[in-house]
Amino acid sequence: MHAFAYKNGTLYCEDTKLADIAAAVGTPTFVYSKKTILDDLAEFQQALSPLDAHVAYAVKACSNKAILNMMAKTGVGFDIVSGGELWRVINAGGDPTQCTYAGVAKTEAEIRYALEQGIYCINCESENELRAIDRIAGDMGIKAPVAVRVNPHVDAHTHKYITTGTNENKFGVDITRIEELYATIAAEMPNLHIKGLQMHIGSQLTDVTPFVQAIEKVRPIVIKFKELYHIEFWSIGGGIGIVYDGCLASGQPEWWAERPEQITIRSYAEAIIPLLQPLGLKILIEPGRRIVGNAAAMLTTCIYEKKGEAKTFKMIDAGMNDIIRPALYEGYHEIWPVNEHSGDTIIADIVGPICESGDFQAQNRAIADVQPGEVLAEMSAGAYGFSMASTYNSRPLAAEVLVDGDKWYIIRRRQTLEQIVEGECLPE
Numbered sequence: 295m296h297a298f299a300y301k302n303g304t305l306y307c308e309d310t311k312l313a314d315i316a317a318a319v320g321t322p323t324f325v326y327s328k329k330t331i332l333d334d335l336a337e338f339q340q341a342l343s344p345l346d347a348h349v350a351y352a353v354k355a356c357s358n359k360a361i362l363n364m365m366a367k368t369g370v371g372f373d374i375v376s377g378g379e380l381w382r383v384i385n386a387g388g389d390p391t392q393c394t395y396a397g398v399a400k401t402e403a404e405i406r407y408a409l410e411q412g413i414y415c416i417n418c419e420s421e422n423e424l425r426a427i428d429r430i431a432g433d434m435g436i437k438a439p440v441a442v443r444v445n446p447h448v449d450a451h452t453h454k455y456i457t458t459g460t461n462e463n464k465f466g467v468d469i470t471r472i473e474e475l476y477a478t479i480a481a482e483m484p485n486l487h488i489k490g491l492q493m494h495i496g497s498q499l500t501d502v503t504p505f506v507q508a509i510e511k512v513r514p515i516v517i518k519f520k521e522l523y524h525i526e527f528w529s530i531g532g533g534i535g536i537v538y539d540g541c542l543a544s545g546q547p548e549w550w551a552e553r554p555e556q557i558t559i560r561s562y563a564e565a566i567i568p569l570l571q572p573l574g575l576k577i578l579i580e581p582g583r584r585i586v587g588n589a590a591a592m593l594t595t596c597i598y599e600k601k602g603e604a605k606t607f608k609m610i611d612a613g614m615n616d617i618i619r620p621a622l623y624e625g626y627h628e629i630w631p632v633n634e635h636s637g638d639t640i641i642a643d644i645v646g647p648i649c650e651s652g653d654f655q656a657q658n659r660a661i662a663d664v665q666p667g668e669v670l671a672e673m674s675a676g677a678y679g680f681s682m683a684s685t686y687n688s689r690p691l692a693a694e695v696l697v698d699g700d701k702w703y704i705i706r707r708r709q710t711l712e713q714i715v716e717g718e719c720l721p722e
């Protein structure tokens with residue numbers, strides 16, 4: 295569920311008209327619903343309450359300071375993947391002792407920083423990384439809390455760029471080698487404290503089956519590790535998918551009745567709780583997309599129309615630098631005019647201003663016949679939208695707005711051209 299819907303022919307986020315935000319702030323602008331984010335976080339906590347479960351929100355999905363601050367106030371933890379993300383979380387009022395730190399190539403400076411800040415656990419991805427942390431912790435005279443990411447070799451059936459849990463991927467340590475590695479840590483790395491085990495099989499999973507398969511496969515190892523190393527947690531990662539195609543309709547309760555196969559927080563929880571509850575361990579989950587994905591739309595303005603021999607193009611003022619998902623993952627985002635049209639659908643490509651043929655937000659899409667000057671909302675833009683944006687083609691980063699009922703706040707000012715070139719300098 296989310297808070298975007300047409301009321302009397304105009305698209306709202308909660309009780310705020312998107313057209314009003316576009317008029318005041320300009321476009322492109324990402325608009326987030328506070329209610330959707332907080333409701334989804336609460337739903338995770340509620341659905342998993344039979345477990346000793348803790349949410350570590352995956353910061354990479356959307357890392358705006360105001361959003362992290364709002365989440366931190368609910369007491370959630372954070373899953374970070376760089377020193378920069380940890381700094382952001384702390385800067386936003388988050389607690390580093392509730393953070394886990396993932397990633398395959400952490401630098402020495404990042405590891406030191408995380409340990410100095412009292413990170414809850416560093417989730418490691420290789421023996422060499424563990425040896426580096428052992429050495430750094432030894433230098434610092436402390437014991438570093440670690441877990442290893444096990445790669446369970448389960449196919450998540452998602453896009454190849456966001457599948458992470460097979461032995462073709464760079465992530466984690468193969469399930470066939472994990473027991474030997476834990477024995478090596480215990481025997482040879484005195485400055486490490488084995489705190490848990492981690493896994494994450496991929497992103498945008500719309501079916502619970504791969505989650506269940508991975509949990510069933512790894513569970514016997516978790517049971518052994520609890521005995522042998524007294525591990526305190528098992529992190530089962532993130533990856534719960536959202537609705538892209540059908541997004542606007544999915545804000546209405548009736549939609550869900552027609553799509554019983556679509557994963558929900560509840561169906562995910564119901565499938566995994568019976569497998570995890572008997573373990574008597576703390577369970578961490580690292581959702582990113584499911585919390586922020588449907589909670590935002592990106593507003594963009596139609597600039598021109600071009601009718602070609604083969605296609606009609608609607609040119610917009612947002613490019614692949616603002617949302618790269620269609621270009622990179624063949625991602626599908628619904629696009630709706632903020633002032634509703636009746637019945638005049640055409641087939642068009644919605645393309646941006648960037649000098650690349652991959653710069654499209656939709657291809658061969660049935661869409662309202664919007665005219666230059668009209669504002670559109672690109673839906674499901676909250677996860678891996680702004681957080682993957684760049685200034686390619688010297689295009690300033692978009693503005694971000696947080697809606698709270700009928701009030702809204704700018705949570706990131708549009709970047710200026712001066713800010714784009716700020717760090718550049720001429721050679722002496």
Ligand code: LLP
Pocket residue numbers: 352355373396456494496497498531532533534580581582583584619623677678
């Ligand atoms: N935990 C770990 C270790 C991860 O690598 C990720 C995402 C998550 C949690 C959160 O996954 P989520 O719940 O958001 O699916 N840019 C891509 C998605 C990349 C996901 C990377 N890892 C996209 O736009 O689809």
